Amino acid sequence: MAFPSHGFRNSLAPRGGKFTHMIQKNARPWILGTASRVLLSCILGLPWVAADFAAAQASPKSVADLRAKNPYKFVGRLTFFFDEDEYVGSATVVKPYSLLTAGHTLYSEGSGWSSDILFERSYDYGSSAATASASTAFILGGYAAYVDRGKSETNAGFARDMGGIVCFSRPAGGLYAAWQQGDKFLTGKNYNMSLGYGAQVHSGEELLRSSPTRAYSKVTAGFYENRSYGIEGGMSGGPVFTKAGDKWYVCAVNVSGPGGNVINRDAGVRVIDKDAASLIKKNLK
Amino acid sequence: MSGFGPPLGRYLTLSFILLIILLMMVGFILKMGKRSRGNDGPNPPPIADSGIASAPANIPPSPVVAESQAPSEPPDMKSEQMEIARLLARILDALRHGKQAEADEALARLTRIFGSGRDHAPAGIAAILEFLRSGQDASTGKGFVVGKDGNLDESTTLRVYLMDQLGRLSREAGSGAAVEVARETLQQFGSPDEWAISMRNIAWLDPASRGFLQERVNAMLNHAEWRDQPTAGMLESFDVIVHSCAMVTVPQLAQWVAATDSPLARASGVALDRLATSSALALTTLLNQQPDLLSAAPLERADLFAHADLANADQRAQLENYMLRPDVNARERKKFFSGLIQTGRFVSNNLVTPYVPPETPVEAGQRLETLTKTVNQWLRDPRFTGLTDELAALGTKVNRIAEEMDADEK
Numbered sequence: 207m208a209f210p211s212h213g214f215r216n217s218l219a220p221r222g223g224k225f226t227h228m229i230q231k232n233a234r235p236w237i238l239g240t241a242s243r244v245l246l247s248c249i250l251g252l253p254w255v256a257a258d259f260a261a262a263q264a265s266p267k268s269v270a271d272l273r274a275k276n277p278y279k280f281v282g283r284l285t286f287f288f289d290e291d292e293y294v295g296s297a298t299v300v301k302p303y304s305l306l307t308a309g310h311t312l313y314s315e316g317s318g319w320s321s322d323i324l325f326e327r328s329y330d331y332g333s334s335a336a337t338a339s340a341s342t343a344f345i346l347g348g349y350a351a352y353v354d355r356g357k358s359e360t361n362a363g364f365a366r367d368m369g370g371i372v373c374f375s376r377p378a379g380g381l382y383a384a385w386q387q388g389d390k391f392l393t394g395k396n397y398n399m400s401l402g403y404g405a406q407v408h409s410g411e412e413l414l415r416s417s418p419t420r421a422y423s424k425v426t427a428g429f430y431e432n433r434s435y436g437i438e439g440g441m442s443g444g445p446v447f448t449k450a451g452d453k454w455y456v457c458a459v460n461v462s463g464p465g466g467n468v469i470n471r472d473a474g475v476r477v478i479d480k481d482a483a484s485l486i487k488k489n490l491k
Numbered sequence: 492m493s494g495f496g497p498p499l500g501r502y503l504t505l506s507f508i509l510l511i512i513l514l515m516m517v518g519f520i521l522k523m524g525k526r527s528r529g530n531d532g533p534n535p536p537p538i539a540d541s542g543i544a545s546a547p548a549n550i551p552p553s554p555v556v557a558e559s560q561a562p563s564e565p566p567d568m569k570s571e572q573m574e575i576a577r578l579l580a581r582i583l584d585a586l587r588h589g590k591q592a593e594a595d596e597a598l599a600r601l602t603r604i605f606g607s608g609r610d611h612a613p614a615g616i617a618a619i620l621e622f623l624r625s626g627q628d629a630s631t632g633k634g635f636v637v638g639k640d641g642n643l644d645e646s647t648t649l650r651v652y653l654m655d656q657l658g659r660l661s662r663e664a665g666s667g668a669a670v671e672v673a674r675e676t677l678q679q680f681g682s683p684d685e686w687a688i689s690m691r692n693i694a695w696l697d698p699a700s701r702g703f704l705q706e707r708v709n710a711m712l713n714h715a716e717w718r719d720q721p722t723a724g725m726l727e728s729f730d731v732i733v734h735s736c737a738m739v740t741v742p743q744l745a746q747w748v749a750a751t752d753s754p755l756a757r758a759s760g761v762a763l764d765r766l767a768t769s770s771a772l773a774l775t776t777l778l779n780q781q782p783d784l785l786s787a788a789p790l791e792r793a794d795l796f797a798h799a800d801l802a803n804a805d806q807r808a809q810l811e812n813y814m815l816r817p818d819v820n821a822r823e824r825k826k827f828f829s830g831l832i833q834t835g836r837f838v839s840n841n842l843v844t845p846y847v848p849p850e851t852p853v854e855a856g857q858r859l860e861t862l863t864k865t866v867n868q869w870l871r872d873p874r875f876t877g878l879t880d881e882l883a884a885l886g887t888k889v890n891r892i893a894e895e896m897d898a899d900e901k
Contacts, residue, residue: 287829289790290822303852313835315751315760318794321829322888336899339892340833341855348839349758350635350726370838374855374892375899485838489849 264435264470266404266414273328273413274335277447277454280383281413282327282334283403284311284443286320294410296402296444297325297371298456299382304490305338306385307443308461308476309345309369319343327377329403331411338373344489345369346481364474365427367461368482369443370490383445384455387483391448391457392422392430392475400437400460400473402444407469410440418473428479430458431472438469446475571614572621575604579622583649586629594631598652605656612664619653619660620668635684635723637840641691644840647724651684658692670696677707683717684724687842690731694843705737712743721754727842729762734843736770738777742784749787760791761837765844767798768836775799775809782818789823797830801858801865815874821881828885831862832892856896863889 272278284295284307297307305325312320323340347366392398399417403410416437422430437444437460446458462474476482578601585594605615628650635651638644642659646652654672661669673689680686690707693700708731712718717725732740744759766774775796778784785792796813799806813819813827836849850858866886869875875882 289826315756316788316790318760318788318791318826319830319833319835321826321833323833337895338899339888339895341852341858342850343833343835344838344849345835346838348637348727348837348841349729349761350637350723350754351757351761351839372849372852372855374852374859375895379899488846489836489838491849491852 263417266416268412269415270330270412277383281401282325283329284325286323288314288317288320294405294440295442298445299378300385301382301490302376302380303373305371307369308459309367311443312343312369313345336377338375338377340371341374342372346485364429364461367476370485372491386455386457387478389477396448398446398448400446402441404438405440406438428477431474433471435473436469436471437463437473568614572618575618583629609663612660615660616668619657637727637842641842647684654688680714683722687724687728691842694734701735704731704735708732708737709739726758729758730842730844732762733765745784767795771799772806779812790826793823793826794830797827802861
């Protein structure tokens with residue numbers, strides 16, 4: 207059911223390729239996982255399906271009008287290439303020169319590091335507040351990243367799915383979004399919202415927002431899921447913001463969503479945990 | 492402001508605090524005295540309540556124990572060693588009987604003892620050696636997880652846990668014990684996770700071990716049984732390749748990296764990527780000498796060359812040879828040229844190699860300046876006439892970034 211909502215191909219680019227293959231591979235465990243939950247819900251009599259579809263922000267909707275306001279103004283569109291194919295993803299300014307995104311927008315087996323990474327802050331139909339090219343990409347995970355304590359490769363992949371980018375210039379003139387470490391912002395009662403440039407159902411040309419009506423559940427390690435809302439391809443790497451008091455903080459990044467044109471459930475996010483916080487502190491500038 | 496009240500009240504409060512401090516000091520002195528008597532006397536230390544107090548008596552004495560009884564050792568070392576041995580017996584029993592919570596609690600206690608300072612290291616080393624030589628072991632039910640500074644956050648077996656602690660304690664105490672155990676372990680293909688921690692211990696404690704480690708890590712990669720079912724420990728051992736600059740392993744890594752969806756491919760990709768930074772000249776020279784290497788993964792090969800430093804004349808010469816190679820096509824060169832602008836790094840805790848601070852924005856700007864000069868030189872160099880269009884496209888990208896940087900400064 208779920209797949210990495212990474213880097214969706216630019217609509218001008220040809221279809222097919224390695225990412226399609228990954229989508230197929232990663233989908234299997236999620237079909238089983240969701241089927242199990244449906245069965246459990248039937249047994250327990252929980253109206254989970256109705257609740258999912260009833261949520262006002264279950265599907266991503268345009269928030270282009272808000273793109274110059276806090277915290278939306280720190281989000282931008284990320285374009286990059288794997289081999290000859292161009293993809294669309296999302297990222298957030300989290301340090302003067304640096305962005306937080308999903309790991310799978312930056313590296314792919316068979317293609318290596320993505321190339322020509324360009325961040326366009328507050329992008330909207332051809333215009334942007336600033337553009338910044340990447341000088342260094344960082345992804346979380348080393349030699350044993352695909353083993354991850356004996357668990358499946360799929361979950362391990364999502365659990366490690368965090369990346370950072372240092373740019374040659376400051377994408378927001380030295381300003382950046384605040385971030386917080388820890389899953390309490392996902393599993394507690396804080397308001398959350400996912401932002402990004404959806405290019406699966408939408409065009410990838412405007413900033414979208416969707417938000418859950420329930421808390422997230424932990425799947426494995428740093429990977430969390432929420433059935434009450436969805437994200438679409440291209441929102442990958444975009445932030446999950448949480449509101450604590452009157453302040454907004456990035457607490458996770460979008461990494462997976464349902465397949466096909468289903469965009470109203472099964473959002474998967476990678477939390478800013480100890481490892482991700484270390485990546486930000488020690489490597490991003 | 493309410494303050495502390497009248498002077499008499501303040502005097503009473505101070506007296507009361509002093510009394511409490513005095514009582515705490517007396518209590519501490521009494522406790523220390525009791526502990527000291529317990530260690531010197533015939534009664535077992537508190538851990539005896541584990542129900543297996545007789546366990547250490549069953550462990551045969553070893554030469555190491557004899558060494559530990561030398562007259563120069565601290566007087567309570569024997570008791571500490573016995574306490575650790577009892578705790579180990581308790582952990583072993585708990586693990587073998589599936590009492591995970593009890594084992595975890597005892598392991599945490601043992602870790603605290605091992606971390607209690609340099610003075611306690613000899614007792615820890617002696618107890619660990621004694622246990623390892625007993626041949627006993629049990630699975631911890633956990634993974635092989637490398638933490639900060641190459642120490643393990645999780646160990647797959649009790650022996651791996653102890654070998655990890657032995658390396659740390661030996662380093663702390665300046666002991667050769669961990670190296671001795673490691674060299675013995677690396678003589679036979681017993682456990683890949685034990686090999687991993689053994690190679691780390693040798694890398695930590697024997698600076699002249701590079702050749703030995705190159706040979707052993709290569710032997711590990713070629714051990715069919717292990718590479719068919721690679722453990723996390725084996726994969727983490729790929730860091731030894733980077734540490735020891737084991738170019739002998741590159742052909743094998745190059746073969747694996749082309750096979751996607753494999754843990755070995757990922758580990759090989761990370762190792763090659765890091766070799767390309769830490770041993771850029773050696774790797775690029777080898778890849779140019781053997782053009783077949785990575786011919787099945789040309790885009791990854793482009794990334795590796797792009798890690799080289801254009802400001803280094805020898806490395807630049809290798810990059811120029813690469814650009815002119817007839818087997819390198821425009822698609823691969825495009826990736827290479829992009830990689831000269833934007834590079835990548837894997838972020839992880841590593842068994843041996845240390846954290847290397849990343850490039851600063853100022854350094855990135857300098858690198859871009861070097862690239863600009865180099866591209867201009869290449870455009871004037873008759874050797875690269877056939878690449879003029881590709882170099883012009885690279886120049887356009889660099890110019891756009893320069894404009895972004897200018898816009899940021901305004």
